[in-house]
Structure formats: C-alpha cells, structure tokens
Amino acid sequence: MEGFLTLQQIDQAADAVREKIKTPPQVGMILGSGLGELADLVEEPIVIPYETIPYWPKSTVQGHVGRLVVGRLAGKEVMVLQGRTHYYEGYPMDQITLPVRVMQRLGVKSLFVTNAAGAIHPEFEPGDIMIITDHIALIGMAGLNPLRGPNLAEIGERFPDMSQAYDRELVELARGEARKAGINYREGIYICLAGPSFESPADLRFLRTIGADAVGMSTVPEVIVARHGNMRVLGISGISNKANLDGSTITTHEEVLEAGRVIVPKLKAVLLGVLKNL
Numbered sequence: 001m002e003g004f005l006t007l008q009q010i011d012q013a014a015d016a017v018r019e020k021i022k023t024p025p026q027v028g029m030i031l032g033s034g035l036g037e038l039a040d041l042v043e044e045p046i047v048i049p050y051e052t053i054p055y056w057p058k059s060t061v062q063g064h065v066g067r068l069v070v071g072r073l074a075g076k077e078v079m080v081l082q083g084r085t086h087y088y089e090g091y092p093m094d095q096i097t098l099p100v101r102v103m104q105r106l107g108v109k110s111l112f113v114t115n116a117a118g119a120i121h122p123e124f125e126p127g128d129i130m131i132i133t134d135h136i137a138l139i140g141m142a143g144l145n146p147l148r149g150p151n152l153a154e155i156g157e158r159f160p161d162m163s164q165a166y167d168r169e170l171v172e173l174a175r176g177e178a179r180k181a182g183i184n185y186r187e188g189i190y191i192c193l194a195g196p197s198f199e200s201p202a203d204l205r206f207l208r209t210i211g212a213d214a215v216g217m218s219t220v221p222e223v224i225v226a227r228h229g230n231m232r233v234l235g236i237s238g239i240s241n242k243a244n245l246d247g248s249t250i251t252t253h254e255e256v257l258e259a260g261r262v263i264v265p266k267l268k269a270v271l272l273g274v275l276k277n278l
C-alpha cells in the first residue's frame, strides 16, 4: 500500500495549528496565484508558516507566499491559506489537500477557494471573475482523485456525492454581492489539469468541446476533499489570460500574476460581502 496520510497524521497537523490559535475558525479560504493579498486584511492575524506544520506541503511557486493566516475577517473567524500547492510541484494528492482536512478537523464548515485561470469561453477577458458553478475533474477521471486510498470514514463516505459541489446558496450570495459592487461577473465550469505546462491549442479546443469555460491547475482536488467532509464550497476564478485556441499568442506566468492586480479588488468585494452574510 502506498503511504496515504492517516487520520492520526492529519490530526497532528491540526493540533499544530490548534495550539497556536485562540478561536476555532468557521470559514476556510484558499487564495490562488497573485490573489493572496486578501489575507492582509485579516484582523488580529496569527501567522503560521507552512514549514511549522507537520506533513503540510510547502508552496514552491512565485506568487504563492506560503503561510497560514488565522483571525477575523468581516466579523467571521477565518483560516486563510496565502498560497497553495499544486500537483505539478510534486506532492501527492492527499498532501496537497491536507490543508482542507486540517480545516475540517478544526471545525470549518465553509470553504472559499480562488484560483487564477485561463479563459476558454470566447467572451471571457483577463481581469474578469468567474463564479464557479461546477467543475470537470479531468485529472480525477484520469486517476488522480484526492480520495484515492483508504477512506477516512470518520470524515466522510467512500463514494461522496458531487451533484452540488459548489453550494447554490453561496453562488447566489456571490452573485448578489458582485451586482451590489457593480462588478460584471461571469459564471461557468472550471476544469483542472495537472500542469505545469500550459495547454496546446488542440488541448484547448478539446477542453472547450467538453464544456469547460476556464482552465487551471488547482481547486478541484480541494473541492472534492471539502465535499467529502460535507463543507459548503464557494469557488471563484480570476481570469488571468485568454486561452489560446488558435495558437496565435503565448501564455506566461507573469501575465497570470499581473491580472491578479485587477482581480483582487473584485474578489475582495465579493468574498467579504459573502462572509458578512454567512
């Protein structure tokens, strides 16, 4: 048997966080590439470097700070991951999703996930935000499902339902907050690939054909693990670049980080608004 993380190991990580914080968090947040700034708004922050938590994966990518910030935001107790890890960094799926398991063990009931994504939908533009209404777990279908291995029965069932992975009430709240703030938001289907190479034009035409609106290298594993433990999920993509379906332009990581500057204020407005209304 491969070495999957056990409940005891997850609880060791959860204990390391619990020891350092005062109040149990209610809401978890994972902030994607170039979107970590929101963590700076957390009041009375307790900052925990990833290196100090056992088994916790360390982010190795530029644009991902790599610290856990626990405190209050919009009147709620939050636990914010400023920077996440991705499968392409070399960690196994269960380790990438350990932060979500730790949130579950600490009692977090709702998870807000954000990511930088490429637009596949022809009308989406860099700087847009897209409220995720569903996902395509392409890497999961190909075998890289984070729930592979012994089921953690204390947390969830062997075959968890994914019919409403993105909570409809939270989606509705996010729409309302975006409208209130005058943000012209999008909605759509996010697809997760393993990365780290960006897609070829033929890859992208395939992804469009199967119904994806935005493409990235994260989020879906975290959401599957969150739903396994019955957390409510809100997901928002920040569109950082237009996917290159005809091969006429190139995609760079700098472009992804640059778009973050336009996207962050929009994300702030929507996520803080939803937090207040929870």
Ligand code: HPA
Pocket (backbone or CB within 6 Å): 116, 117, 118, 119, 198, 199, 215, 216, 217, 240, 241, 242, 243, 251, 256
């Ligand atoms: N493809 C995959 N992942 C991404 C992209 C993209 O175009 N942009 C940001 N993350």
